[in-house]
Amino acid sequence: MVINETAVAPEAEKIQVSQSYWSLVWWKFKKNRLAIIGGIVVLLFYVSCGLLAEFFAPYGLHTESEFLEAPPQWPRFRDTEGRWHLRPFIYGLEQHINMTTRERSYTVDATKRYPIHFFIKAEPYKLFGLIKWDRHLFGVNPDQEGAHVYLLGTDRLGKDQLSRLFFGGRISLLIGLTGVIMTLFFGATLGAISGYYGGAIDMFMQRATEFLGAFPDIPLFMALASVIPATVSPLIVYFLLTIILAFVRWGGLARQVRGLVLSLREREYVLAAQSFGASDRRILFKHLIPGAISHIIVITTLAIPGMILSETALSWLGLGIRSPMTSWGVMLQEGGNIRAIRYTPWLLIPIIFIMLAVLAFNMLGDGLRDATDPYGSR
Amino acid sequence: MSENQVLVEVKDLKVEFDVRDGIVKAVDGATFGIKRGQTMGIIGESGCGKSMTAKAILQMVPKPGKVTGGEILYHRLIRSNGSEKVDVVNITELDPDGQEIRQIRGGEIAMIFQEPMSSLTPVYDAGTHIREAVSLHRLMPIRKIDSQMVETIQAHRKVTKEEAREIAIDMLHKVGIPKPEQRVDSYPHQLSGGQRQRVMIAIALSSQPAMLIADEPTTALDVSIEAQILDIMRELQDEVDMTIMFITHNLGVIAEMADEICVMYMGKIVERADVVSVFYQPKHPYTQALLQSIPHIVKKKTRERLVSIEGMVPDPFNLPSGCLFHPRCPRFMPGICDRSQPKWTKVEEGHWASCFLYENV
């Protein structure tokens, strides 16, 4: 028991720090270790793939080579003669083509040693699309004859898998984000209107969402995606794809927002606002939507992985992003068949990144959900 | 013969909650005894520990709470072949998930709760609730007629399904529910609040317990319904000579129901006496303040302010030194009340209080 001499008027002594809603949210969020890890991973992904892909990737997106479908090369510190080097290096690969079976195989050539340099000047690029630069996080000396470093192997066209992972990640992660934002605007607004006004508008919206929901999304995706003409530039394909994804998935988000608005509509503070004569639009925008913002943030964060996975599935079927643009789904397409699994399994590595990203988003979203309910039951 | 025997003894009970910010002493040294056939009232403000005391008696203190001290003794009366025997069971030593306490729960000491709205499982009808309790606790004696044509009870068996249903309808009738044969199949959401509380009483009494703990049973009900429920409780108590532990914060209700009253404040019992003494000669300043805060209807419009107790209930993590009530006490004695805790003192025959005013008499 704490002995407190000033117990007569304890409140006067302490400074009452009134906590705003958001500071409470942050405080509770901080306690959830999984959520913090998730948040950090998500941030790392967006920075490394989204913003600085060109820097992290040793090669450009379109750089091909003659080492088609080469296996991953491990960096070493110790060479075949047992000597230790401070700088990591890779042994070069030697290509053999079997004349009779036309099969390609690779062996490690210990005579070719390529040291890895950091912050090296290699292929030039434009950082953020604006600033000209040519430094990469790591790479091999471009002046060294025949030097290459394919840490995760290469694909059918001899492009470095690791570099493609970064560039592909940029597309996959951005589709996730922009798709959800589009869905949000469209779906949340409609859901809010539907929930608030009720009646005929609500009924119609409900039926429409149910209809879309009863429709299997694979054919919907496939059909809409295959409508995109083959001649259109990959960038436009990307935009159209985002819109298609948003269109098919808006139903789920709208339904959740509608449910949210329905529950909030009946709360006392709305009745109070109405009794003051506030207009519908004012109530909608100044009271209901801010009250729902925390829920919307949670719903959005948790919707992003679904969007990423949808794009992955579509691209895997060959209907999504078109080369030369690449995404994790496109990379899976090359690796996701029986022949590839048997002979070039390293092409499946994008799976790890996809799962990692989705896992991180889920942990983050779950943590946000717990944190935004600081007065809540759990 | 069993009139003045004690049924449940609570000795220096301590219940603590270990939460992140510290340890909260929900019950700090409660001592009292409940006699057979009596109604013991526990009164106090919200959060003073009265519910926890009741739950401790059934070993149902919710996590992260724990009974950390004291003991609770239950004097079980065993009637066999005409003779009576008393078996003392130490409840605090029983395993909260074990078989012995489960036999006592509902079967020998039953409890009804504050929220009849949500204290019944929504998917089971009234009859199913009663039958579940009856199948668990009620035993029918197997009567045998021995060679000397004397009826003896050799053993007991569980009730059959038909008997259980009969008992259910009978109990619903006893608690005053009209058309019990139909109501026995009603679901909770089809019953009104008052009816649900009657069903809860029926469930509790169907197992013929020795004691009923009523934790704020009428707080959530309208005043008129409350009166009906209290009537039923008194009738049933007379009929089966049942002991009741009645917990409430409502002085009017407890005046009606209790024979003896314990007044609790911040986990401690501050006064204990029979109902008349508590109301007409309250000794502890807290009790006195409580009684004074009851609004009086006077003939003359004197426009007096309503009396309330000064200050607020202290923060459980920042308890006052010495007597917990001293910051709000109109009879505060500096140097004494803030130095140490008062002892449980006998002020008069049958009247106890925990206050320095009576200590050195």
Add this chain to the structure above:
Amino acid sequence: MLSYLVRRLSYAIIMVVLISFVSFVIIQLPPGDYLTHKLADLQARGDRSAQDRIAEYRARYGLDEPFMSQYWNWVSNFVKGDFGESFKYERPVADMLGERLMMTVVLTIATLAVTWIIAIPIGVYSATHQYSLGDQIFTTISFIGLGTPSFVLALVVLFIAVVILNQDVVGLFSREFRDAAWSLDKVVDLLKHLWVPAIIGAFTGTAGLIRIMRGNLLDTLGQPFVEAARARGLKNRTVTWKHAVRIAINPLIVILGSEALPSIIGGNALMAVVLNLPTTGPMWVEALQQQDMYMAGTGIVFFSLFLLIGNLFADLALAWLDPRIRLE
């Protein structure tokens, strides 16, 4: 009750009709049709008479008739049980779907069974032992499961099987039994192979169900009737299962009908493609990719039909389980 049923059924029928129309539109959306692809294909192989043969097909299938008459043709035959013909295989759709239907149903039931048998006990355990080590482990596994769609998991499993274990996991039967007649041995062989796709298909659903069961049960355990039940002397296990889980599980039934069922039928189509299973999934995906019109359209219609029926069953089950809804 009866009027409710009638209303729901007629509503479902209207939906299905609408869906059939929209699906017909959607399949025709991409430029050209099955026959244009086939024409290009044949010509690439140097088939000279391709042009005429394609024209023959076109006339036979009525593919140059206006859209509405094609649609009407299809629908009017559909209700008679004639779902049209697959262009690629030149066999009636009804036959082809029928062959694979049984396997699909068997796999779906197996997947559902796996999901529920695993998810419910784990969810209950997680809720009753909140924050324990077991709960944290299950929570982490659930998160992983939620992020792994079936076809990705199938790829991973395939990788492990082919590269690490060096086996052929594909298909539902071993070589000897594939085309053999049904016998007890064949059934046993099926069961031996069935559990791999069933578990893969169940993975995501199980993860989600565990989370939901855990959440619902946690909410329910905090309600007063649970404490009241314990106060009546019931065993902990009885209180948890007969009272708390009994209430907490009701929303899951609805989820079962409205989400689990469609995702099992549809989502696992991709998984079946990866694993090359003899179910309707791969056939349907192929039809969609190649604009094999009648096959694809029929697939969509049946998918939606099963979905709506699944929803209906779920709602009926909910009413049966919860007297509060039933007696409204």
